[in-house]
Amino acid sequence: MGTTYRGLRKYLLILLFIAPxxxxxxxxxxxxxxxxxxxxxxNRNTYHYQVYRxxxxxxxxxxxxxxxxxxxxxxxxxPVFPGFCCDPSLQGFxxxxxxxxxxxxxxxxxxxxxxxxLALLRLVLIMSPLIVVAVAANRVxxxxxxxxxxxxxxxxxxxxxxxxxxxxxxGAAALAQLYDTGPFFLVMFKTVLYVIACxxxxxxxxxxxxxxxxxxxxxxxxxxxxLLIVPWAVPSYISALIWQFFFxxxxxxxxxxxxxxxxxxxxxxxxxxLAFFAVVLVNIWMSYPFFTVIILGAxxxxxxxxxxxxxxxxxxxxxxxxxxxxxxxxxxxMPAIVLSSITTFQMFNTVWLITRGxxxxGAGVPGATEFxxxxxxxxxxxxxxxxxxxxxxxxxxxILFAATLxxxxxxxxxxxxxx
Amino acid sequence: MRRxxxxxxxFSYAILVLGVLFSLYPIWFAFLAALRPxxxxxxxxxxGMFFPTEITWENFRIMLFxxxxxxxxxxxxxxxxxTTIACVSLSxxxxxxxxxxxxxxxxxGLILFLAVQAFPGVLALVPIALILTRLGLYGSPWxxxxxxxxxxxxxxxxxxxxxxDTIPIDLEEAGMIDGCGPIQSFxxxxxxxxxxxxxxxxxxxFMAGWNEYVMASVLLAGQEPRYTLPIALAQMASDLNVPWGxxxxxxxxxxxxxxxxxxxLQKYLExxxxxxxxxx
Numbered sequence: 283m284g285t286t287y288r289g290l291r292k293y294l295l296i297l298l299f300i301a302p303x304x305x306x307x308x309x310x311x312x313x314x315x316x317x318x319x320x321x322x323x324x325n326r327n328t329y330h331y332q333v334y335r336x337x338x339x340x341x342x343x344x345x346x347x348x349x350x351x352x353x354x355x356x357x358x359x360x361p362v363f364p365g366f367c368c369d370p371s372l373q374g375f376x377x378x379x380x381x382x383x384x385x386x387x388x389x390x391x392x393x394x395x396x397x398x399x400l401a402l403l404r405l406v407l408i409m410s411p412l413i414v415v416a417v418a419a420n421r422v423x424x425x426x427x428x429x430x431x432x433x434x435x436x437x438x439x440x441x442x443x444x445x446x447x448x449x450x451x452x453g454a455a456a457l458a459q460l461y462d463t464g465p466f467f468l469v470m471f472k473t474v475l476y477v478i479a480c481x482x483x484x485x486x487x488x489x490x491x492x493x494x495x496x497x498x499x500x501x502x503x504x505x506x507x508x509l510l511i512v513p514w515a516v517p518s519y520i521s522a523l524i525w526q527f528f529f530x531x532x533x534x535x536x537x538x539x540x541x542x543x544x545x546x547x548x549x550x551x552x553x554x555x556l557a558f559f560a561v562v563l564v565n566i567w568m569s570y571p572f573f574t575v576i577i578l579g580a581x582x583x584x585x586x587x588x589x590x591x592x593x594x595x596x597x598x599x600x601x602x603x604x605x606x607x608x609x610x611x612x613x614x615x616m617p618a619i620v621l622s623s624i625t626t627f628q629m630f631n632t633v634w635l636i637t638r639g640x641x642x643x644g645a646g647v648p649g650a651t652e653f654x655x656x657x658x659x660x661x662x663x664x665x666x667x668x669x670x671x672x673x674x675x676x677x678x679x680x681i682l683f684a685a686t687l688x689x690x691x692x693x694x695x696x697x698x699x700x701x
Numbered sequence: 702m703r704r705x706x707x708x709x710x711x712f713s714y715a716i717l718v719l720g721v722l723f724s725l726y727p728i729w730f731a732f733l734a735a736l737r738p739x740x741x742x743x744x745x746x747x748x749g750m751f752f753p754t755e756i757t758w759e760n761f762r763i764m765l766f767x768x769x770x771x772x773x774x775x776x777x778x779x780x781x782x783x784t785t786i787a788c789v790s791l792s793x794x795x796x797x798x799x800x801x802x803x804x805x806x807x808x809x810g811l812i813l814f815l816a817v818q819a820f821p822g823v824l825a826l827v828p829i830a831l832i833l834t835r836l837g838l839y840g841s842p843w844x845x846x847x848x849x850x851x852x853x854x855x856x857x858x859x860x861x862x863x864x865x866d867t868i869p870i871d872l873e874e875a876g877m878i879d880g881c882g883p884i885q886s887f888x889x890x891x892x893x894x895x896x897x898x899x900x901x902x903x904x905x906x907f908m909a910g911w912n913e914y915v916m917a918s919v920l921l922a923g924q925e926p927r928y929t930l931p932i933a934l935a936q937m938a939s940d941l942n943v944p945w946g947x948x949x950x951x952x953x954x955x956x957x958x959x960x961x962x963x964x965x966l967q968k969y970l971e972x973x974x975x976x977x978x979x980x981x
Binding site for chain 1: 704705710713714716717720721723724725727728730731750790791792794795796797798799802804810812814815816817818819820821822823824825826827828829831832847848850851852854855856858883887911912914915931934935938948952955956959960962963964967970971972974
């Protein structure tokens with residue numbers, strides 16, 4: 283469409299189309315990020331919470347001192363970012379720290395010591411067989427016209443990782459050492475673990491139900507399709523409270539059923555591992571319908587001839603699945619996986635209503651299900667530790683940003699339709 | 702496709718039925734609690750955990766006629782409805798431009814939009830409250846509408862852009878030859894064709910307004926008559942002596958409109974949810 287307009291007129295037209303979207307994003311998405319970067323350099327917390335305002339009487343002297351920027355700083359910078367205009371020795375007001383990166387330094391001081399870094403290196407080495415397999419499998423799949431089966435590489439890689447974990451590298455000890463380096467590693471690790479525990483099940487559940495619902499010989503599909511989508515439609519704060527009740531120790535439905543079968547009911551939400559399992563289960567329950575819908579939509583766009591041709595060649599059910607269905611689902615499923623990884627990483631409502639981040643291990647230590655957002659919420663709204671959590675958020679943002687960029691390269695979804 | 706054997710069909714049905722039980726039992730459980738007299742969420746009676754043993758509509762009656770439920774519904778409908786309109790109208794033109802025009806910074810803009818999502822949203826609450834205070838919208842439903850619609854903007858823009866990518870440009874070019882300008886071709890050709898994606902986007906906008914809890918609880922704190930359903934229900938559930946039966950009845954009343962909306966728009970969901978990349 284670039285043929286109609288050129289140069290300035292073209293850009294004015296584009297601006298006209300984009301301006302509403304851009305204005306919204308700039309105001310309420312980008313400004314909060316910038317503001318948060320600023321907070322991360324200040325000492326804002328319970329004891330330094332007040333906002334400093336320059337006394338109006340000093341304006342003339344200030345403008346004289348800073349002839350070019352004076353009025354701008356006074357009218358715009360100081361009201362929005364008062365920490366820049368305040369003397370750090372003032373009590374009660376939040377100001378830029380000296381050095382300005384003090385929050386970051388405090389967050390990482392224990393992580394960036396030699397023993398901790400060595401422990402981190404051990405963990406990376408344990409993971410390395412899996413990384414090598416991932417890279418190699420990706421290469422092979424891209425290079426060859428008929429990609430060979432690579433699933434057994436993964437089993438070998440995982441086996442090697444397990445051997446390294448229990449063997450020379452002592453993964454558990456390394457992990458315990460890193461847990462002691464403060465909340466950053468603990469919270470990030472738990473959150474990443476949560477994402478890794480959830481996403482494969484979203485996909486597997488979604489795939490199973492989509493494949494079943496795509497079977498033309500099955501009757502009553504519209505009914506099943508409607509019923510299976512319900513968990514997605516129910517507001518999450520409602521389903522989370524219902525599930526929270528299921529997991530209660532005494533009255534909870536799950537334990538009632540277990541007791542009827544003569545089994546002892548554990549206290550689900552008081553055991554770190556079981557609580558983790560509980561929030562994974564609830565998240566699977568909530569999210570698999572989304573994947574079912576995405577995969578079902580993609581399945582219907584796979585041409586039937588491909589399967590017919592494969593059947594003529596005598597392909598088995600499993601071969602059709604791994605050689606036709608899964609590769610052709612990839613472009614549709616990858617963006618969904620990226621998006622739900624981000625939303626799972628930032629899950630708040632559900633986990634908060636079920637475990638409140640607990641069970642706690644002790645004062646000041648994040649609980650077993652205290653993921654990034656819950657930790658942030660507690661720090662801001664309960665501890666009033668804004669400066670510190672600001673630094674935490676900036677680092678999390680940088681890491682997620684990098685991960686998003688990398689996954690965009692994998693999915694190539696920024697490409698337009700006609701390139 | 703060959704006709705599958707009876708055994709595999711039975712197996713398929715079994716898995717589907719299990720899946721339906723798994724996905725529906727929590728809702729059914731709420732329904733049972735809402736029908737149970739006495740306001741207790743649980744029963745020690747085994748049959749009562751699966752079937753209604755005694756039925757009373759008292760809980761629904763209390764929620765609908767004795768609590769300010771209609772006011773909460775009105776607040777929520779107002780906020781969710783305007784969020785839907787705002788988010789669809791703000792994102793459509795931007796998505797169209799990202800899909801149709803080639804310009805400097807196009808790809809960077811798309812990536813930036815997605816990267817913004819990576820910021821932990823809870824921490825945006827304080828700055829958002831600051832902006833809304835400056836705009837004089839703190840504690841008002843309009844502030845929430847503004848916050849919700851910009852919050853869903855990224856998803857909406859990406860989803861619509863993905864769908865516009867699948868519409869052949871030839872149609873618009875044909876329109877241009879017949880004398881359509883770019884704005885006309887957007888409104889009269891591309892928009893009607895994008896109906897499934899518009900419906901899906903609208904659904905997500907509505908859900909964003911109807912279901913959101915954290916932001917509403919911060920931005921409307923203490924403004925009792927302006928409460929939306931999520932805050933009102935959460936407040937009910939945090940009371941020391943929770944009337945669980947009424948809570949369950951309220952929860953069902955809140956969920957039903959969304960579930961119906963989902964079912965109504967279901968035929969659009971499969972084709973309209975493109976997430977920017979799926980080309981049919």
